[in-house]
Amino acid sequence: MTEFFDAMGQIxxxxxxxxxxxxxxxxLAFAASGEWVAERAGTxxxxxxxxxxxxxxTSAMGYHVTGSTIVAMFAGxxxxxxxxxxxxxxxxxxxxxxxxxxxxxxxxxxxxxxxLDNELEPVTKHAAKWSIPLLKDIPLIGEAxxxxxxxxxxxxxxxxxxxxxxxxxxWGLEVRSVxxxxxxxxxSGIDVNKRRRQSIYYAGFTSGLGGWFxxxxxxxxxxxxxxGGRGFIAIAAVIFGGWTLRGTIAGCIVxxxxxxxxxxxxxxxxxxxxxxxxxxxxxxxxxxMAIFAHRVRPPAALAQPFVRGLK
Amino acid sequence: MTTTARRxxxxxxxxxxxxxxxxxxxxLLSAIxxxxxxxxxxxxxxxxxxxxxxxxxxxxxxxxxxxxxxxVALGTIVSGKAGLINIGQEGQLLVGAAFATYFSFLIGGxxxxxxxxxxxxxxxGGALWAGVAALLKFWRNVPEVLSTLLLxxxxxxxxxxxxxxxxxxxxxxxxxGNRNQVSEQLADNNRLPHLEIFGNQIPLAVVISxxxxxxxxxxxxxxxxxxxxxxxxxxxxxxxxxxVAQTTYGASALMISGAFAGLAGAAMLAGGGFAFGNYxxxxxxxxxxxxxxxxxxxxxxxxxxxxIPVAFxxxxxxxxxxxxxxxxxxxxxxxxxxxxxxxxxLIPPAVMFLRDRRRARAVATGTV
Numbered sequence: 103m104t105e106f107f108d109a110m111g112q113i114x115x116x117x118x119x120x121x122x123x124x125x126x127x128x129x130l131a132f133a134a135s136g137e138w139v140a141e142r143a144g145t146x147x148x149x150x151x152x153x154x155x156x157x158x159x160t161s162a163m164g165y166h167v168t169g170s171t172i173v174a175m176f177a178g179x180x181x182x183x184x185x186x187x188x189x190x191x192x193x194x195x196x197x198x199x200x201x202x203x204x205x206x207x208x209x210x211x212x213x214x215x216x217x218l219d220n221e222l223e224p225v226t227k228h229a230a231k232w233s234i235p236l237l238k239d240i241p242l243i244g245e246a247x248x249x250x251x252x253x254x255x256x257x258x259x260x261x262x263x264x265x266x267x268x269x270x271x272x273w274g275l276e277v278r279s280v281x282x283x284x285x286x287x288x289x290s291g292i293d294v295n296k297r298r299r300q301s302i303y304y305a306g307f308t309s310g311l312g313g314w315f316x317x318x319x320x321x322x323x324x325x326x327x328x329x330g331g332r333g334f335i336a337i338a339a340v341i342f343g344g345w346t347l348r349g350t351i352a353g354c355i356v357x358x359x360x361x362x363x364x365x366x367x368x369x370x371x372x373x374x375x376x377x378x379x380x381x382x383x384x385x386x387x388x389x390x391m392a393i394f395a396h397r398v399r400p401p402a403a404l405a406q407p408f409v410r411g412l413k
Numbered sequence: 414m415t416t417t418a419r420r421x422x423x424x425x426x427x428x429x430x431x432x433x434x435x436x437x438x439x440x441l442l443s444a445i446x447x448x449x450x451x452x453x454x455x456x457x458x459x460x461x462x463x464x465x466x467x468x469x470x471x472x473x474x475x476x477x478x479x480x481x482x483x484x485v486a487l488g489t490i491v492s493g494k495a496g497l498i499n500i501g502q503e504g505q506l507l508v509g510a511a512f513a514t515y516f517s518f519l520i521g522g523x524x525x526x527x528x529x530x531x532x533x534x535x536x537x538g539g540a541l542w543a544g545v546a547a548l549l550k551f552w553r554n555v556p557e558v559l560s561t562l563l564l565x566x567x568x569x570x571x572x573x574x575x576x577x578x579x580x581x582x583x584x585x586x587x588x589x590g591n592r593n594q595v596s597e598q599l600a601d602n603n604r605l606p607h608l609e610i611f612g613n614q615i616p617l618a619v620v621i622s623x624x625x626x627x628x629x630x631x632x633x634x635x636x637x638x639x640x641x642x643x644x645x646x647x648x649x650x651x652x653x654x655x656x657v658a659q660t661t662y663g664a665s666a667l668m669i670s671g672a673f674a675g676l677a678g679a680a681m682l683a684g685g686g687f688a689f690g691n692y693x694x695x696x697x698x699x700x701x702x703x704x705x706x707x708x709x710x711x712x713x714x715x716x717x718x719x720x721i722p723v724a725f726x727x728x729x730x731x732x733x734x735x736x737x738x739x740x741x742x743x744x745x746x747x748x749x750x751x752x753x754x755x756x757x758x759l760i761p762p763a764v765m766f767l768r769d770r771r772r773a774r775a776v777a778t779g780t781v
Contacts, residue, residue, distance in 0.1 A: 210752025381570035396554035
């Protein structure tokens with residue numbers, strides 16, 4: 103047992119734990135922030151997994167063709183938006199079931215990514231590291247928050263902007279209202295399904311960025327398994343956080359801890375069964391939701407389609 | 414009144430045209446994709462037909478692949494009717510197969526009896542795994558959409574762990590050569606028999622799944638239990654008021670859907686043969702059959718009998734894909750075709766629904 107605590111101590115005092123953790127949390131936060139907006143508007147958008155993968159692939163292709171990380175970023179956004187457009191138009195214009203569409207999209211994007219990756223074989227490499235002077239010398243977390251590759255810093259813009267849009271603009275107010283009471287929103291002249299579509303597009307935008315970050319800020323190469331179910335963890339983070347942005351980010355950090363724990367444990371040379379370790383983040387996610395999901399109140403119209411005149 | 418009724422009623426030719434059009438668009442998109450990546454779609458199409466139907470012994474294989482898909486789809490239909498979205502069949506199937514393996518070696522009864530036990534334990538395993546999601550849903554309010562999904566990964570890892578430990582599933586060293594993570598092989602008399610028709614090997618699971626499809630269809634449409642389940646799906650509040658407890662009926666629907674997935678896993682294990690390996694459990698044994706079965710249920714729009722032909726078509730894409738590799742086009746293209754098809758098939762009913770709504774409103778406001 104002392105061995106165990108020694109290992110734990112080593113893990114929690116090493117800077118690399120926090121650096122890896124921040125990467126995982128950052129990746130989740132990209133996806134979760136957009137997902138949070140979509141859920142506030144009333145869509146439990148499970149195609150976020152597909153958006154991430156699509157964004158990762160198109161950004162890799164963008165880099166492969168032009169050799170520019172910036173172009174790759176826009177390509178990634180476009181990739182996320184393509185998936186978002188199918189999800190949004192099919193579930194909130196055509197009233198197909200949002201889960202059915204999302205699930206099908208996830209499977210389709212996975213097939214497409216595998217197929218196109220084998221046919222086109224994009225070549226990518228990491229973006230440059232930017233260390234922010236002074237701030238990165240903060241012990242333990244300085245390196246993690248201010249010594250990353252530059253795509254990470256996009257998050258510092260994205261998160262406040264997301265908060266500002268949702269809580270300080272008319273559009274944000276309307277988005278929140280269609281998630282709570284679409285009938286009233288409709289009566290007061292808000293196009294409910296339009297707002298919902300737009301919020302899904304926002305999720306596509308952030309997830310596309312997330313896919314781009316995954317390739318250029320974290321992993322460096324594209325494979326069809328790069329996302330590997332973490333989109334679903336991002337959704338869980340939103341639920342874990344009780345549909346607040348702060349809570350969502352906290353959820354990202356908690357789940358990222360579980361994701362990076364595996365690497366950290368192996369880093370200090372402590373032997374734990376790989377299979378059990380790999381399922382740890384998912385178990386932690388399930389437990390996290392089991393503890394918190396019934397204490398929080400979801401948007402009242404979450405996952406309920408809106409058709410005027412039908413209740 | 415009569416004219417209104419006729420106007421709102423189903424228009425078969427319109428439906429048919431819509432569906433055919435959507436399928437054409439899906440196939441067209443796939444063909445464009447193949448052409449755009451430097452392939453040729455005609456040989457791909459031929460390979461698909463050869464692999465699924467035309468070459469000797471292939472349609473039997475397609476039927477054998479369709480059987481577990483159909484089983485998974487039936488379970489999905491049961492939970493879907495109750496308004497629950499179970500999308501973790503892939504994990505439930507694998508856990509079911511693991512249960513079946515574990516208990517069949519633990520009990521080791523006489524042949525035919527053991528086959529039945531194996532199937533039952535498979536169903537129990539799947540039901541328990543779905544039961545975790547049901548527990549989380551009705552006790553802790555965790556959406557089943559997410560918990561079933563996350564449990565797929567957890568189930569996969571747990572089974573992989575079980576396969577690495579000799580006290581759980583790993584075969585004794587003598588029986589596995591130098592392979593890691595394989596279970597013992599089922600004995601000859603523990604396997605599901607195959608029927609031989611026109612040189613095609615057809616596992617008994619095909620018969621079982623079709624019989625079950627008819628039973629599920631009847632139970633859902635003709636029994637009180639089925640009616641309550643549908644009521645729960647259509648209007649939970651009304652159902653609750655008239656005495657259908659969401660917890661009991663919802664949880665049982667979810668567990669039944671897991672049981673079907675588990676049964677599919679056990680049937681794959683005991684049916685073995687061509688598509689599903691060598692009567693033994695390995696990591697990744699579920700081979701995406703769970704996902705495919707889920708898609709079958711979605712495309713069949715929750716009708717048990719419609720699921721039979723749909724499962725056959727999807728199984729055909731799968732058995733056909735093994736022939737596609739020879740044409741120089743990545744065989745993953747079949748997954749893309751499958752995805753496009755499903756998406757395309759979602760469109761006609763949604764469009765028709767919207768049109769009906771619009772017409773109904775026009776009639777109600779007297780503008781027609």
